[in-house]
Each structure stands twice: as structure tokens, then as C-alpha cells.
Amino acid sequence: MPDVEDTLTNALRRRIIDGEFAPGTRLSEISLAEKLGVSRNTLREAFRVLAEQGLIEHVPHRGVSVASPGVADVVDIYRARRYVEPAALAAGSPLHPAVTAMREAVEQGETSLEARDWRTVGTANMAFHDAIVALADSPRLERLFRDIAAELRLAFLEIDNPEALHAPFVTRNRALLETFLEQGGPAAAAELQEYLVLSERTVLGAFTRLRHG
Amino acid sequence: MPDVEDTLTNALRRRIIDGEFAPGTRLSEISLAEKLGVSRNTLREAFRVLAEQGLIEHVPHRGVSVASPGVADVVDIYRARRYVEPAALAAGSPLHPAVTAMREAVEQGETSLEARDWRTVGTANMAFHDAIVALADSPRLERLFRDIAAELRLAFLEIDNPEALHAPFVTRNRALLETFLEQGGPAAAAELQEYLVLSERTVLGAFTRLRHG
DNA sequence: TGACATCGATTGTTCAACAATGATAGCCGG
DNA sequence: CCGGCTATCATTGTTGAACAATCGATGTCA
Numbered sequence: 001m002p003d004v005e006d007t008l009t010n011a012l013r014r015r016i017i018d019g020e021f022a023p024g025t026r027l028s029e030i031s032l033a034e035k036l037g038v039s040r041n042t043l044r045e046a047f048r049v050l051a052e053q054g055l056i057e058h059v060p061h062r063g064v065s066v067a068s069p070g071v072a073d074v075v076d077i078y079r080a081r082r083y084v085e086p087a088a089l090a091a092g093s094p095l096h097p098a099v100t101a102m103r104e105a106v107e108q109g110e111t112s113l114e115a116r117d118w119r120t121v122g123t124a125n126m127a128f129h130d131a132i133v134a135l136a137d138s139p140r141l142e143r144l145f146r147d148i149a150a151e152l153r154l155a156f157l158e159i160d161n162p163e164a165l166h167a168p169f170v171t172r173n174r175a176l177l178e179t180f181l182e183q184g185g186p187a188a189a190a191e192l193q194e195y196l197v198l199s200e201r202t203v204l205g206a207f208t209r210l211r212h213g
Numbered sequence: 214m215p216d217v218e219d220t221l222t223n224a225l226r227r228r229i230i231d232g233e234f235a236p237g238t239r240l241s242e243i244s245l246a247e248k249l250g251v252s253r254n255t256l257r258e259a260f261r262v263l264a265e266q267g268l269i270e271h272v273p274h275r276g277v278s279v280a281s282p283g284v285a286d287v288v289d290i291y292r293a294r295r296y297v298e299p300a301a302l303a304a305g306s307p308l309h310p311a312v313t314a315m316r317e318a319v320e321q322g323e324t325s326l327e328a329r330d331w332r333t334v335g336t337a338n339m340a341f342h343d344a345i346v347a348l349a350d351s352p353r354l355e356r357l358f359r360d361i362a363a364e365l366r367l368a369f370l371e372i373d374n375p376e377a378l379h380a381p382f383v384t385r386n387r388a389l390l391e392t393f394l395e396q397g398g399p400a401a402a403a404e405l406q407e408y409l410v411l412s413e414r415t416v417l418g419a420f421t422r423l424r425h426g
Numbered sequence: 427t428g429a430c431a432t433c434g435a436t437t438g439t440t441c442a443a444c445a446a447t448g449a450t451a452g453c454c455g456g
Numbered sequence: 457c458c459g460g461c462t463a464t465c466a467t468t469g470t471t472g473a474a475c476a477a478t479c480g481a482t483g484t485c486a
Contacts, residue, residue, distance in 0.1 A: 006273075039440045041254050044469090045261050054353075060219075061468055080353045081298050111321040125475070140267075140293045144357050196453045242437070252471045257438090274437055274478045 008038060009046040016066055017150055019157045023068035027056065053147045055154070069155040071207055076199040077148045077155075083191065084141055085132050087110055090189035092135030094181055103130035106177055109170040118162030125166050126153070128173050132192075159206045167197065221251060222259040229268055229279055230363055232370045236281035240269065266360045268367070282368040284420055288370075290361045291413040295406065297354055298345050303402035305348030307394055314344035319390055320384040331375035338379055339366070341386050345405075372419045382412065 015021065033043045051058040058064045069077070092098070109124035126149050133145040156165055172195055180188035228234060246256045264271040271277045282290070305311070322337035339362050346358040369378055385408055393401035 011340055031467095040468095041257075041441090042439060044254075045258055048258050048261040049265050062449090063468065076351050076353055077351070078349050083297060083349070083351075083354065087300070136292070136296070138289050138292050138296075140289055140357070140361060141296065144353070148353055166325050243435095253437095254472090255470060275480095276437065 004026065008036065009049050011036075012050060012134060013044055013053075013055060016050075017153050021066045023066050023154050023158050026063055026065045029063065048198075050151065052146065055147075055153050067151065068158060069151055071204060072153075073151065074155050074200070074203055074207065077152050078196060078203075079146065080148055082196050084145060085129060085196065086189040086192045087139070088136040089132050089160060089180060089192055090185040092132070092180070092185050094184075096135050096137075098131045098134035099181075101134065102128055102177055102180075105131055106170075106173045109173055113167060113170045116163075118166055121160055121166040122153070122156060122162055125169055125173065155203065155207075159203070161206060165202065168196075168202070221249065221255065222251075222262050224269060225259055225263060226266075226363065229263075230366050234279045236279050236367050236371050239276055239278045242276065248349050268360075274279060280364065280367055281371060282364055284417060285412070286364065287368050287416055287420065290365050291409060291416075293357065293361055294342075295409050297349075297358060298409065299350040299402040299405045301346050301354070302393060302405055303398040305345070305393070305398050309348050309350075311344045311347035312394075314347065315341055315390055315393075316343055319383075319386045322386055326380060326383045329376075331379055334379040334383060335366070335369060335375055338382055338386065368416060368420075370425060372416070374419060377419065378415065381415070382408075 002153035017085045020073065021027065027047075029043060029047075030039050036043065045063050047056065047058065050056045051064065055067055056064045057067050096209055105124050105128035109121055112118075112124055130142075130145060130149065133142055136142075156162065159165060176188055176195060179191050234240065240255060240260075242260075246253045249256065258270065260269060260277050263269045264277065267317050268280055269277045270280050318337050318341035322334055322341065325331075325333035325337055343355075343358060343362065346355055349355075369375065372378060375400060389401055389404055392404050
């Protein structure tokens with residue numbers, strides 16, 4: 001059985017990603033420690049990990065709050081994605097185990113799309129891109145992607161229009177997978193570049209619409 | 214004035230990178246807390262940050278030790294570098310402020326090379342590559358590079374033949390900078406690819422030589 | 427010699443306390 | 457009536473001590 005603190009960190013991350021604490025919410029040490037049944041010190045250790053991952057913001061003497069990514073964060077996240085994902089896809093082998101994960105994520109997305117379960121669509125979408133990064137077989141790049149993917153989910157939570165954010169990309173995922181399998185990595189990488197540009201534009205558009213009303 | 218813990222984290226990272234604690238050394242909570250004049254709880258929070266950055270390894274109920282990167286780690290670090298650095302250089306502008314940092318790092322390397330101060334040569338080398346990544350203007354990619362650069366320094370410490378590791382790359386840095394300024398980003402990116410392959414081979418060679426006595 | 431039980435040291439976690447800081451509310455002067 | 461100042465208060469930062477849980481080593485016995 002893993003440590004209490006490790007479990008606590010994962011539990012907290014899941015709760016934050018699932019939207020239990022809205023972005024920007026302040027997390028009081030005392031009340032949250034009591035709620036979770038752990039001591040303040042243990043909770044603070046978990047806070048340090050999550051802050052390092054960018055999921056929460058830590059301001060000295062003002063406590064921690066759930067991160068609320070802004071436009072600059074979204075831009076930077078997509079920049080990082082464009083550095084990593086297409087290159088991983090370009091160099092990836094169709095025989096790599098992660099391809100199975102890609103296929104499963106596509107199918108999961110299609111199933112959830114029919115059920116109009118947008119949140120699950122979003123999860124499947126992320127799993128698809130996670131599998132792409134996994135093609136690189138690089139723990140450090142996977143860690144980077146895990147962190148920025150979590151931040152991106154926070155941005156999605158702020159927007160709160162999951163259908164517009166996730167639905168259009170299910171068919172694109174399917175198409176991208178087929179391109180990769182039939183035409184190879186480089187062709188798929190080029191397609192993914194455009195995909196990511198479009199995705200970024202979608203998110204940023206929703207953001208500015210938020211700010212204006 | 215920053216927080217004690219933040220200062221503590223930075224101080225610990227510097228000490229580790231500087232080789233004060235050799236890779237693999239176990240860091241006892243009690244003795245280290247006493248030595249640094251902080252409490253165990255505060256020290257443990259700093260440990261969580263450094264563990265998240267990959268500088269120390271944390272095994273439940275067995276404490277933390279300074280990370281000692283192996284061949285697999287070095288391979289992964291260079292893989293990540295090849296994903297990020299050439300792309301940043303290819304898209305970088307010669308007018309970017311980081312170019313000044315690149316130039317300064319090159320000159321610092323040349324000065325330290327003449328003085329046969331290998332450690333400083335290594336530092337200048339890292340500053341050069343850090344400036345390359347800074348061309349991308351991406352906080353998240355900079356954070357990734359900061360972490361893997363710190364890990365790489367640990368690997369260098371294990372090898373302990375700083376001249377062979379750092380000296381050959383001073384002239385290559387100068388050449389790479391000139392290529393970037395005179396022939397543009399893409400040409401420099403191609404040169405950097407070969408540079409990184411050579412650098413990786415140098416490190417891995419020293420590693421295997423270590424294992425054989 | 428080797429398996430096993432015991433011991434000791436270290437980590438994991440909690441609790442209580444106090445100092446330091448930031449935010450709030452209320453007061454005062456204009 | 458309003459803006460700035462001050463005192464208060466709640467929260468975080470840090471410490472120290474305590475106890476349980478776990479791992480490694482020591483020593484015992486067959």
C-alpha cells in the first residue's frame with residue numbers, strides 16, 4: 001500500500017481535475033486537513049508537490065489556491081505541446097504498444113460522444129494525446145505532458161462549455177490515427193500540427209468570449 | 214525576503230548540484246535538519262519539491278538519497294534535449310534577448326577554458342543551452358530544461374572527469390552561435406542535433422568506462 | 427551455514443504551540 | 457461622506473515533541 005501522503009497527493013489532484021474545487025478557489029489548510037482527515041503538515045507536503053506540478057498556486061502567507069490558467073498559460077501550454085507531440089508522432093513506430101492505447105482512446109471518445117457525455121469525451125481526448133507522447137518512451141517528456149495536461153483541464157473547467165471544446169476533435173482523432181497507420185509518422189505529425197493550432201484557437205476563442213460576457 | 218522553505222529548497226539544490234552530497238548519498242532527516250538549523254517538517258517539504266524535480270529519490274520508509282542517474286536516465290535526458298533545444302533554436306530570433314546570454318556564456322566558457330577551470334566551463338556550457346531554450350519564451354519548457362539540466366549535472370558528478378566532458382564543447386558553442394547568427398535558426402538546429410548526439414556519446418562513453426573500472 | 431526472531435534506528439504522521447504576515451473592520455480626520 | 461490609518465483577527469510558517477510503522481541489522485538457534 002502506498003504512503004498516505006502519496007495517496008493524498010493523487011486524491012487531491014483527481015479532485016482538482018474533476019472540478020470539485022473550482023479554479024481560483026482558496027484551499028484552507030485547517031479546514032481541508034480536517035475534511036480529509038490528515039494533519040496540516042502532511043497536507044502541506046502534498047501541496048508542495050501539486051504546486052511544483054502547477055496545479056495549485058502558492059503565495060507566501062496567503063496560502064494556496066487552485067490554479068486558474070489564463071490566456072498566457074494556454075498559449076504556453078500549446079506551445080509546449082507543439083514542441084513535443086508532433087515530434088513524438090513523427091518518430092513513433094506503428095508497432096509501439098502505445099498505439100493500442102491510441103486506438104482505445106479513439107473508440108472511447110466515439111462511444112462517449114454518442115452518449116453526449118462530454119466530460120468523458122474530454123478524458124478520452126487527453127488519453128489519446130497522452131498515448132501519442134508515450135510513443136517517445138521518455139519518462140521526462142511524459143511527466144511534462146502529464147503536468148500541462150492537468151493544467152489544461154483546469155482551463156477547460158474555467159470555460160465550462162465541454163461540448164464545443166471536446167466534441168469536434170473525436171473525428172479528428174480517428175482521422176489522425178488512420179493517417180499515422182496508413183501514411184506514417186511524418187504525415188501524421190503535419191496533420192497534428194494543424195490539429196493543435198485549431199485546438200488552441202478553439203480554447204482561446206472560448207476564453208476571450210468569457211472575458212467579454 | 215522569501216520564505217525560509219523556498220530559500221532552503223534553493224540552498225539544498227545548489228549544494229547537491231555543487232557536489233557537496235555525492236550522488237547516491239542518503240540524506241538523513243534528523244541530522245540534515247539539525248545541520249541546516251530547520252525542523253524536520255520544513256526539511257521534508259523541501260524534500261518533496263526536490264524529489265518532484267528529480268534531484269533526489271524518495272523511497273517510502275527508507276528516506277531520500279541524492280539521485281544517481283544511470284545510463285537510462287542519461288539517454289532519456291538527451292532525448293528530451295533533442296526534442297526541445299533544436300526546435301527552440303530553429304524558431305528563435307537573432308534579436309531575442311537570450312542571444313546576449315548565449316554570447317556571454319560562450320565567452321565565459323572560453324575564459325574558463327584558458328584558466329582550466331573545468332567546473333566553471335561546465336556551468337557556462339549549461340548556461341549556453343539554457344539560453345537556447347530561453348529563445349522559446351516558454352516557462353514550461355524552461356522548467357523542464359532546468360530540471361533535466363540539474364539531473365545531468367549529477368551525472369557529470371558521477372563521472373568526475375570534467376575536462377573530457379566540458380572542454381570539447383567550448384569551441385562548438387562558439388561555432389553554433391556563429392552559425393545561428395550568420396546562417397539562421399534551421400541551419401543551427403541541424404548543427405545542434407549533431408552536437409547533442411556527440412555530447413550524449415561522450416557522456417555515455419565515460420559512463421561505460423566507469424562501470425568497467 | 428542458513429533461516430528466523432528480536433532489536434534499534436529512521437521515517438511517517440499527528441498534535442500543539444507560537445511567531446509572522448496579510449486582510450479586515452472600525453476609527454479618525456478632512 | 458470619504459479616504460487613510462490603526463488595531464484586531466484569522467491564516468500561514470515553523471518548531472518541537474511524541475508515537476506508530478517499517479526497514480535493516482544483529483544475534484540466536486537448529
